Amino acid sequence: MDAFIKHRFWVETKEGKFLGDGRIELLELIEKLGSINKAAAEMKMAYRKAWGLCQSMNEHSSRPLIIQQTGGKRGGGTQVTEDGKRAIKVYRELQKNFEMYTASQSDLLKTL
Helix, strand or coil: CCCCCCCCCEEEEECEEECCCHHHHHHHHHHCCHHHHHHHHHCCCCCCHHHHHHHHHHHCCCCCCEEEEECCCCEEEEEECCCHHHHHHHHHHHHHHHHHHHHHHHHHHHCC
């Protein structure tokens, strides 16, 4: 039998979902593009939903993962903080470890 384990994971706090694939992708795109609006458009997501996800991540974190700057010559923008960058890095490392673990456990399916 050619079987394998499928999986998804996310990080929760007592208040609810904190980080998952979509939220991390959103943070990565905000870091790359400098804008929630541009990141949302890239993900084909409504700005309002993206903004809500950003607010939720900031509320669940002990320190903000993103900060917004309004006005100015460039018209403002959004930056991923050092804590946000660390969250991306830690999540991606957890994801890699989880994938390696499930791949190793897939060998057990060969005994079926």
